[in-house]
Amino acid sequence: MRTEQEMFDLLLTTAQHDERIRAVYLNGSRANPHVAKDMFQDFDIVYVVTETPSFLEDDKWIHLFGDLLMVQEPDLLDKGLGLDKNFAYSYTYLMLFTDGNRIDLRLLSTQAMLDEYGKDKLTVPLLDKDQLLPPISPTSDCDYHISPPTKGQFDSCTNDFWWCLQNVAKGIWRDELPYAKQMFEDTTRHALHQMLNWWIGQQHHFQLSTGKMGKYLKNYLPENYWALYKKTYADADYDHMWSAIFATCTLFRSIAKDVAHHFHFSYPHKDDANMTVYLKHVQMLPRDAKSIL
Incomplete structure (x- = not known):
């Protein structure tokens, strides 16, 4: 070469x-x-x-x-x-x-x-x-440095994260693998990366970049967060996808609360709690269920 x-x-x-x-x-x-x-x-x-x-x-x-x-x-x-x-x-x-x-x-x-x-x-x-x-x-x-979030950006990111997970859940229940996978990557992971960037940015006074598509995230996340981040990736097995969803929720919840505290924003605890219950309920629904309730 x-x-x-x-x-x-x-x-x-x-x-x-x-x-x-x-x-x-x-x-x-x-x-x-x-x-x-x-x-x-x-x-x-x-x-x-x-x-x-x-x-x-x-x-x-x-x-x-x-x-x-x-x-x-x-x-x-x-x-x-x-x-x-x-x-x-x-x-x-x-x-x-x-x-x-x-x-x-x-x-x-x-x-x-x-x-x-x-x-x-x-x-x-x-x-x-x-x-x-x-x-x-x-x-x-x-x-290319990460910019601090405005309140509107933080609210939009947290709302998108919790709201759009319902689409991932119903895609799994319907056995619509391409839809569930793409919805997770395009909405859930997108929101996760945004929050990770803000969390990393605040640790480094917003004087760095995590690279295109977050390629340098590993360089800036502590070992426990990186280990959890890796669990957000799953194969085509639905049980594994559910495990990845809940790992993603755990990671997002932890870093988003830190970001909210740092910038004096309000974290949507109610949305978090309600959607977590919803996700666990959908996970347990039989395939022939006629109603979510």
């Missing part, structure tokens, strides 16, 4: 030798000094170009970066779905190579660059042939 330095050398040498490419900058995790480096990090690269059509008319040039395993062109796919895409403004190639490296390369017109440059604070300029790139602050991941 080519090293990080070899990849950057290749990306910059290609840009230096191509007169159409006037500037280069880096986004993403490789621009974040707080993210541990590993071999699966993408190279999120932007080429600021004089025009895009010549790149798109003959895209053999992307083979300069190595032996391709697969390419995705999201703008082309979006256009195929009927979306309005201006290829002259910007165009993206997502490239996975046989050695495991991945480059997410965006071609931006000068106007596209001016519209976006520096708005993502994880931006590092790498090459500027014509001094096109405006001055920006040093790279920072502050845009």
